[in-house]
Amino acid sequence: MKSFFITGTDTGVGKTIAGGGIAGVLRRSGKRVGVLKPFESGCSNSGGELIPEDAVFLKKLSGCTEDIDVICPYRMEHPLAPGVAAEMEGVSIDLDRIRSCFKALKKNYETVLVEGAGGLMVPITGNLLTSDLIKMLGLPTIIVSRLSLGTINHTLLTVRYALACGISVAGIILNQITPEIGKAEETNPEVIKRFSGIPVLGQIPFISKEKRNDADFLVDVIQQNIDLNSIGLSQAVT
Ligand SMILES: Nc1ncnc2c1ncn2[C@@H]1O[C@H](COP(=O)(O)OP(=O)(O)O)[C@@H](O)[C@H]1O
Numbered sequence: 001m002k003s004f005f006i007t008g009t010d011t012g013v014g015k016t017i018a019g020g021g022i023a024g025v026l027r028r029s030g031k032r033v034g035v036l037k038p039f040e041s042g043c044s045n046s047g048g049e050l051i052p053e054d055a056v057f058l059k060k061l062s063g064c065t066e067d068i069d070v071i072c073p074y075r076m077e078h079p080l081a082p083g084v085a086a087e088m089e090g091v092s093i094d095l096d097r098i099r100s101c102f103k104a105l106k107k108n109y110e111t112v113l114v115e116g117a118g119g120l121m122v123p124i125t126g127n128l129l130t131s132d133l134i135k136m137l138g139l140p141t142i143i144v145s146r147l148s149l150g151t152i153n154h155t156l157l158t159v160r161y162a163l164a165c166g167i168s169v170a171g172i173i174l175n176q177i178t179p180e181i182g183k184a185e186e187t188n189p190e191v192i193k194r195f196s197g198i199p200v201l202g203q204i205p206f207i208s209k210e211k212r213n214d215a216d217f218l219v220d221v222i223q224q225n226i227d228l229n230s231i232g233l234s235q236a237v238t
């Protein structure tokens with residue numbers, strides 16, 4: 001089974017919700033799913049220990065038993081682009097270490113889902129962008145973007161940039177982060193599909209606050225709304 005890099009048009013668009021949900025669906029069908037969040041900034045500080053919330057969430061939903069230091073090798077406290085936070089905190093991000101973590105996960109799991117920070121042009125070191133890491137790992141991407149007004153431009157820019165870098169785009173997931181549905185939400189999926197030439201794998205509906213931390217509910221939502229079979233992530237129970 002293929003591995004994927006889950007990127008987005010921005011921070012806060014639903015990469016973790018989508019990645020965790022996909023991991024949960026695959027786990028439910030008996031697959032061994034590894035997760036990697038190479039760097040996480042904005043970690044909370046618990047008595048000197050930095051807690052990477054996204055990585056902890058991905059680990060929980062995937063059932064990946066790898067050590068959190070492999071799942072999330074670089075953690076920073078400042079809620080900034082990883083490259084900027086790392087520089088500020090004297091952390092030296094080494095892509096070879098990330099490659100080693102990915103290889104270790106690849107060895108033990110059928111598929112590895114990698115979640116980036118923000119979008120493709122987010123700095124991860126003083127002179128490298130997220131897109132450089134994706135190329136180094138050689139992974140196809142899944143782009144998560146908002147469903148609402150403004151998303152056509154952000155999504156198409158992300159697709160065009162990915163393709164210009166030689167990064168393949170397997171599909172787009174549109175996420176409804178706000179409860180309102182208007183004309184933009186109704187028309188955006190078709191317009192994005194037409195102009196990008198990339199399949200839209202589905203839409204994640206708005207999830208109420210009470211349900212957002214309910215892992216089983218999230219996995220149900222992703223299973224019902226996102227077409228994973230079309231990108232080779234088989235949901236068949238093995
Ligand atoms: N479909 C949705 N419905 C409601 N809230 C959502 C939805 N998707 C994401 N959110 C919320 O939006 C915020 C950002 O989502 P997250 O997955 O963390 O984004 P990213 O990983 O891209 O930064 C989180 O608080 C999350 O709970």
Ligand SMILES: [Mg+2]
Pocket residue numbers: 015016054115
């Ligand atoms: Mg996230």
